[in-house]
Amino acid sequence: MIKRSSMNIFATILLVALLASYYMFTERKTSSILENQALKTLDSSLAKQNQAKFLQTYEKTPLNFEENTGQTDSQVKYLSRGNGYNLFLTANKATLSLKKTKKRLLNKEENNAIMAVEMAILGAKPNANVVGEEEAPGKSSYFIGNDPSKWKTSVANYTKVRYQGI
Incomplete structure (x- = not known):
């Protein structure tokens, strides 16, 4: 015991x-x-x-202007994108699309267009030649869909765009 x-x-x-x-x-x-x-x-x-x-x-x-190689509407010659805006340059006008950024869950952002402003030069030629100048070091690529033939790679970016013969 x-x-x-x-x-x-x-x-x-x-x-x-x-x-x-x-x-x-x-x-x-x-x-x-x-x-x-x-x-x-x-x-x-x-x-x-x-x-x-x-x-x-x-x-x-500085702004970068991408050459449009089919990633947006065919009238657009160059475009610039940034936080809160898109700028589209065509042969006869510039369209600035402003966006309002809303915070969402997990710090992701959702952009909703709230205003677009179109600017044109009165009396300008309707089809001015739009040319990118001073190529920027970066390139853009767009991989949309599963068909590689529709992908846009190494799209040139420029620091300036000139309207010739307006």
């Missing part, structure tokens, strides 16, 4: 072990929660700083 004092010692050791395990688990869990909250706050702060730097750089970026 087991002595009562041995049973008390065993129960005490078991109780201490259970309490130590419980304490270690809850301490680790609480510590982990606090670390996660600190990381989220740090990530949020860094994200805001990075976003501000990106916007400062983006504002200084």
Whole structure:
């Protein structure tokens, strides 16, 4: 038969072990929660700083004009796209389509056109020659659909567009 004092010692050791395990688990869990909250706050702060730097750089970026090789309406000779706008240049007018950006879940954005402005030069020739100048280092590509023959790759971009013989 087991002595009562041995049973008390065993129960005490078991109780201490259970309490130590419980304490270690809850301490680790609480510590982990606090670390996660600190990381989220740090990530949020860094994200805001990075976003501000990106916007400062983006504002200084010059317009690029893409040659239309079939990625949009055939009347468009060159187009420029940016955050909140599309600019379409045809032989006789320029159309600026402004967009309102709405934040959606998961920080994705949805763009909805809210206004378009068309500009034309009075008395200009109806079919001026539109030419891209100063080719930019970047190229654009459009992979729409499954048919590679319809894909547009290495579309030239220019920093300037000139209307000749208006």
